[in-house]
Amino acid sequence: MTRPTSRRTVLTAALAAAAGAGAVATAGQAGAAPIRTSSPPAASSLVDNSFWSSYTDWRCGSASGTRAVAGLRPGLVLATPAGSTDYTDPHTGTTRTWEYATWTSPVHRSAVPATEVIASWNAHTPEGTWIQIELLGTYSDGTDTPWYVMGRWASGDTDIRRTSVDDQTDGRSTVWTDTFSVDDAASGLRLKSYRLRLTLYRTPGTRLTPTVHRLGAMASDVPDRFTVPATTPGVVRELAVPRYSQNVHVGQYPEYDNGGEAWCSPTSSQMIIEYWGRKPTAEDLAWVKPGLVDPQVCHAARHTFDWQYDGCGNWPFNAAYAATYKDMHAAVTRLGSMADLEALVDAGIPVITSQSFLKEELTGAGYGTSGHLMTVIGFTADGDIIANDPASPSDEAVRRVYKRSEWSNIWLRTKRYDATGKVRSGTGGVCYIYWPAAPTYRQRRVLRSLGLL
Template sequence: MASSTPRRTVLAAALAAVAGTSVASTAPATAAPVGVGVGGRAPEPALVDNRFWVSFTDWRGGDHAGTRVVAGRRPGLVIGTPLGVTDYADPHAGATSAWEYASWTSPVHHSTVPATEVIASWNADTPPGTWIQIELRGTYNDAGATPWYVMGRWAAGDGDIRRTSVDGQSDGKSSIWTDTFAVDDAASGLRLDAYQLRLTLYRAPGTDLTPTVWRLGAMASDIPHRFTVPASTPCLARELAVPRYSQNTHVGQYPEYDNGGEAWCSPTSSQMIVEYWGRRPSAEDLSWVNPAFEDPQVCHAARFTFDHQYDGCGNWPFNAAYAATYPDMNAVVTRLRSLTELEALIRAGIPVITSQSFHKEELTGAGYGTSGHLMTVIGFTEDGDVIANDPASPSNEAVRRIYRRREWENIWLRTKRYDANGKVRSGTGGVCYIFWPDRPTPGQKRALRSLGLL
């Protein structure tokens, strides 16, 4: 099995039910094209808006309630004077504990793209005895407002709380699907025009411990319903030297984390990129792993991306947050609008983890079908075909694959697809993880800035 994605399968079914089963593709209005195209080409439509709070000025803004800003090369937010003590009943640990807390609420961000979906990301350090909660509240284009939605309760470790998303959140207009805010009926024209993020920092009472949050933000998007996307023109031949790890060599290992290796496509991909950037867990970090297991760092990544509510390792922001626990790393979840944008990142030396769904016949050479799978794009051939480290491979040596460009870009960028039974399901519409070091090269800065990530 390439991936374990029960929630994403449920989301696909829900969105398909809203859209119906017609093959007609109806594209909602999008913002006018902005920016400059790559290589003199016309710019892509403005379908994606990224907004992240990262600078000292960013953190000074907003509404502080017991938090303060720390300066330095990586400015961040910490607990100053706690507002008080509150109890948290952890549904996955079966225990209730008291925590001091403080919060920060961002300014209202008016998205350049009235959105059907929003995904938050954060980069933080949570020493033992601390954790954080991320929430989102927005306003619709009908002047209505959402409640505060919990986008995640997160800690780098698992000794204090159980890292979790929160199910069952909806206001009748929108819902939270594990890590994704989604308008329930995009065809109605309802969109999220603006949003705020609220960050609550927790620590053990009577201590001076604190989380430190360096990055908080979200990707808002309105990707048209589409079964196919226009073919792009190849413009790059380059391959990055990314470590290769197979999820399938871990089948049966630590089944308490998403049924073991057969479902570890996301943490396996994340670990490949963490190590590409020269970071990896220490021997002490890995001391809990059975020494008979090869590539123990993959087991480590699975454990520390695991979402106890989702019951899997495929929570997108949790994977990004895991990558950012390594020294001086940044990580976000976003969408790219085209394979051309992905080529620009590869040109700059930045590999990209992509999410896609397909049945076996749609991707020549894969040898499997999946309702949701993560793989790492590491380059392009002279013909423009995609070079991917695909963790759904029988061995580390077999991880490097070459996939046909036209097939691959379509399964990644589409938002509608047919499953093996002919039923309409959703596609991810270009979702990806992007990780990069805190001191990128000038070329990497340009590539990241063009996407609104710096």
């Protein structure tokens, strides 16, 4: 289970107490950018997904020192540095000089004027490299946001500590860990378009480069709702997904969010990674103490940990971790309905979902939570949810069956009451979706229908 909502507010956040932002200094900031005229289909009228991943996509942006590379998995690399800059890591105090280059996407006009945007990316960052992802949006009144940092990321933790950036606001919108959010949705203000900027960093004097294979964002405007009616079941299927419990790791590696009791997100990610036939090598796991059960879960926790959020539940960091495995793609999005979830599972794609609930709101869970990730692996003949729930006492106990009406409500709602009767936020259908670079025809069709391809 994740930390209390006071440590992460996603949907109905209050204004930040103090403004300010911190972006690593970059040169060549883009001016007018081309407009992306074709928008991928949205998952629903509430969600717009847009991603750049093809060779043509990478050539369409505004580049300063970066280059598009073709191949089975096209990408963006650092070709000729645009300059150098010093970065002081706020979590180590170490200052290092880095060469960098930038790429700025075309303007994407969202099919959904949005109250929230969550970016996600897939990249390879060898030792001596890292990347930064930023967002600049245009509001519905024609004014712009500042450039917001959506993440500073590396797959490892020896060069920089991967981190979100707090205290980013212009008084009208705020970045909450990994989520851009309009401060007052009731005002009618929306984000109508945005650009994303990548900055690729490397050790000076080397030919090292990060390779970014995929970059994009989910924009959404999900209305306030305390209840979401149950829908008619449509799929009966169960996927053979490995089962891992976060609770068998309680007390292990407390430097990563106090150990396994808070590792629902990386534990869920590891289940899906291994469902697709990928896993860390013995060399990858050499740092884990001998004799620990399921050491790959410890590995996932370390490699999803956000040093500013002080936890492993940063949504895009989990997707980025999944995509470090060979030929894997990953994205953070929202689904608009149970039908979307059923379509994915029916095509053989399990889904990691985010939800919060009181103990009495989910029969059979045995706990309540202000935020928790679990993996949907199937549906019973009655339409109930089959989930691998990492908040279980053992790996064998991970498979659960939850009532459809209860489970869909706690996942899709955006408002809820806590144990004291206070109104809190819900995630409104947030999920992680991981899939191989060469999906089947059925998988490709459903991913495309959701705007993920």
